[in-house]
Amino acid sequence: MFHIFLEKMQTIKTPVYSAPAKVFHWLTVLLLAIQYSIGWLMPDIGRDTQPIGLISWHLSIGALIVLLVLLRLLWRWTHPAPPVPQMLSPLLNMIARTTHWLLYFLLIAFPLMGWANASSRGWSVSLFGVVPLPPLSSKGSQLGHTLGDMHQLFVWVLIAVVALHVAAALYHHFIVKDDTMRRMLPGG
Ligand code: HEM
Ligand code: HEM
Known part of the structure; x- marks a missing residue:
């Protein structure tokens, strides 16, 4: 009996x-x-810089x-996200969820700031020159x-939050040794 129970337990997979x-x-x-590589490799931007290359x-x-x-x-x-395999503590769980929503927020707000800056320089923003996108601020806007x-x-700021997120994923995988990270890996 116990043997069958153990076999069943082993076939249950973390979602x-x-x-x-x-x-x-x-x-x-x-x-x-x-995008980070391009941001750091592209030329310094001045008053007369043209948005090329x-x-x-x-x-x-x-x-x-x-x-x-x-x-x-x-x-x-x-x-919805699949349930976490093992909740370490309600506080850590809350920090993880907050970090995920903070990441989503930053991934939208941070590029929009660059976009508004491009518009204030009078640059038109498009998707690879094919789909024109609207300006987010007027030319010369403070x-x-x-x-x-x-x-x-x-x-x-984004690098710092991502570093925290990656550190948490690695902590789960190598220290706690649970399936949290495997849930997001290809093949998983
Ligand atoms: C998540 C997306 C983005 C990332 C990771 C990113 C990253 C960067 C990086 C690393 C720099 C160089 C900063 C420095 O040298 O101090 C930069 C500068 C800049 N980015 Fe972005 N960027 C993003 C989205 C955008 C978007 C959508 C636009 C405009 C449509 C944009 C416009 C600019 C401009 C105009 C600068 C130069 C700012 C200046 O020197 O005054 N960025 N970005
Ligand atoms: C630029 C880098 C990254 C960003 C912006 C990012 C962003 C996110 C976001 C927003 C979620 C929440 C998913 C949801 O809605 O449930 C998430 C989940 C996750 N990410 Fe990342 N991630 C990044 C890099 C990484 C890396 C390098 C790893 C692995 C080492 C990783 C491992 C995970 C794992 C395991 C989850 C699931 C966490 C959970 O549900 O408890 N991420 N990521």
Whole structure:
């Protein structure tokens, strides 16, 4: 009897994130890595800089990230996350959930700041020159200028929150040794 019970226990699998949720997650990570690299490699931006070359790629990929995250949020609202395998403590659980929603918020607000800055410079933002997107501030706008400064600051805020998130995932995997991270890995 006990033997059958044990076999049953072993076949029970931790529910993982759905394939679309995983694709959204890892595509966002990939696009962010590309976007950070371009942001740091592109030329310094001055009064007369034109949005060409790497800068043009930065605007398009940034806008693509906003659209992707909006789609991801729509998906998430209609498809709840799978339950966590083992709740460490209600406080840690609350911190994890808050961090996830903070990440979603930053992934939208932070690129929009750059976008408003681009508009205030009189640059038109489009998706790879194919789909024109509306300006978020008027040319010469003081608000667009300030949001540009905030965009530069938020480069580091997002890195800090992502670092906390990745540290938590690795803590689950290597220290607690539970299935939390496996739920988001390809194949899982
Ligand atoms: C999540 C998406 C984005 C990331 C990770 C990102 C990252 C960066 C990075 C690393 C820099 C360089 C900062 C520095 O050298 O101090 C930068 C600058 C800039 N980004 Fe973004 N960016 C994103 C989205 C956008 C979008 C959507 C736009 C516009 C449509 C944009 C417009 C700009 C502009 C105009 C600058 C130069 C700011 C200045 O020097 O005054 N960014 N971004
Ligand atoms: C740019 C980097 C990243 C961003 C912006 C990001 C963002 C997010 C967000 C918003 C969620 C919440 C999903 C939901 O709605 O339930 C999430 C979940 C998750 N992420 Fe990331 N992530 C990043 C990198 C990583 C990396 C590198 C790892 C692995 C080492 C990872 C592992 C996980 C895991 C395991 C979950 C599920 C957590 C849970 O439901 O308890 N993430 N991520």
